[in-house]
Amino acid sequence: MEWLDLRKSVVIPDFYAAQETITKAETHYTSQDFWDYLEDELKKLKDEDQVKNSEPFKVAGKLKRSGIAVNQAEKFIKSSRRVADDAIKQRNETQEKWNNLLKPKDANLEGDAE
Secondary structure (H helix, E strand, O other), rough: HHHHOOOOOOOOOOOHOOOHHHHHHHOOOHHHHHHHHHHHOOOOOHHHHHHHHOOOHHHHHHHHHHHHOOHHHHHHHHHHHHHHHHHHHHHHHHHHHHHHHHOOOOOHHHOOOO
16 A cells, blocks of 8 residues: 555656556456455444544545545445444344343243243
């Protein structure tokens, strides 16, 4: 990601023959695997208020400003809060189900059965 910050300010002379490598790296930013990775990282957040300061959100913003994968970045940014919120809700619901399953049975209910 450092390349996104440097790409406009650093001139790499042609004799380094780096253009193919640069193009390959920039193409990676448009791959579905890359965006799936960012989404998975976003889903790990503990609170939806962390979205705008999260690394995935910042990366999408950098890509958009750099003119790379603009449509994908815009889509990611627009959906990021919802994605994080859905993941947090799902984790909380799963945790609640586990807590209910592991909760000891009420002793009064067992005594009433006799």
